[in-house]
Amino acid sequence: MNFFNVDSQIEITAFDMVFINQVFHAAKNSSTWNPEISLTEYLKIVPVFLLSDNSMQKFDYVIRKSEDPDRNPSTEYLGFYKRLTDITESIPYIPAIFICPERIWKSINKPFNKNKINYQELLTKVIIHEFAHAKMDTGRNDKFPDYSEEFYRYVEEPLANWFVLKYLYHYGNGHFFNVAKEFINSQPDEYKKGVDLFENSIPDNCWKNWLELKKTEINKKDKVDYMNGIKSKAFKDFTESFKKLCSVPK
Numbered sequence: 039m040n041f042f043n044v045d046s047q048i049e050i051t052a053f054d055m056v057f058i059n060q061v062f063h064a065a066k067n068s069s070t071w072n073p074e075i076s077l078t079e080y081l082k083i084v085p086v087f088l089l090s091d092n093s094m095q096k097f098d099y100v101i102r103k104s105e106d107p108d109r110n111p112s113t114e115y116l117g118f119y120k121r122l123t124d125i126t127e128s129i130p131y132i133p134a135i136f137i138c139p140e141r142i143w144k145s146i147n148k149p150f151n152k153n154k155i156n157y158q159e160l161l162t163k164v165i166i167h168e169f170a171h172a173k174m175d176t177g178r179n180d181k182f183p184d185y186s187e188e189f190y191r192y193v194e195e196p197l198a199n200w201f202v203l204k205y206l207y208h209y210g211n212g213h214f215f216n217v218a219k220e221f222i223n224s225q226p227d228e229y230k231k232g233v234d235l236f237e238n239s240i241p242d243n244c245w246k247n248w249l250e251l252k253k254t255e256i257n258k259k260d261k262v263d264y265m266n267g268i269k270s271k272a273f274k275d276f277t278e279s280f281k282k283l284c285s286v287p288k
């Protein structure tokens with residue numbers, strides 16, 4: 039993993055690196071691991087920039103809501119994935135991840151976290167989530183989906199958290215898995231839905247179908263049907279709606 043500290047007061051330490059690598063390694067070596075959902079190849083090619091809280095604020099308008107005092111923050115408040123363009127705009131697709139260790143540190147001390155997830159665990163959770171976005175990017179010379187549109191957030195954020203739970207389940211399905219699941223359960227709704235996807239065991243290839251679907255112009259009716267399904271109160275409906283959209287290759 040390639041970290042570059044832009045202006046963060048908190049560095050990624052050797053201990054942090056050992057912990058993060060251990061999680062990726064252990065998951066990969068689990069006998070039930072499906073290599074198709076692996077993020078390893080992206081760890082080498084997508085750089086991770088560390089930002090201060092101050093620098094993160096410049097992106098908060100794109101990265102939607104900041105903090106809700108009654109919930110854990112959205113993952114994107116702590117870090118985000120973005121396509122950068124070079125200054126001449128001749129290269130349209132340069133993937134990059136930005137992380138704010140300061141915000142991660144503050145989040146673990148919030149009362150609703152009840153100190154359950156620790157700093158290194160939350161840092162790792164954010165990193166897996168953002169690399170999942172990198173994997174689900176189409177990598178083409180096309181428009182980056184507009185994530186201010188609820189529809190995109192309600193598909194991609196649960197999926198990115200599903201990747202987190204898959205990794206932590208294969209890491210040992212122990213303490214880290216449980217605290218991360220609890221953390222996600224107190225995140226904003228579109229993030230929390232990642233737990234539903236995991237618990238209802240959606241097929242491992244959903245992310246792939248979503249990637250293919252994003253390359254197309256998704257019609258309005260499919261979007262409306264999907265949003266109706268997920269806004270329904272019934273727990274099962276969300277996964278059904280999700281499977282309908284993402285289980286079948288389009």
Ligand SMILES: [Zn+2]
Pocket residue numbers: 113114167171194195198
């Ligand atoms: Zn996200």
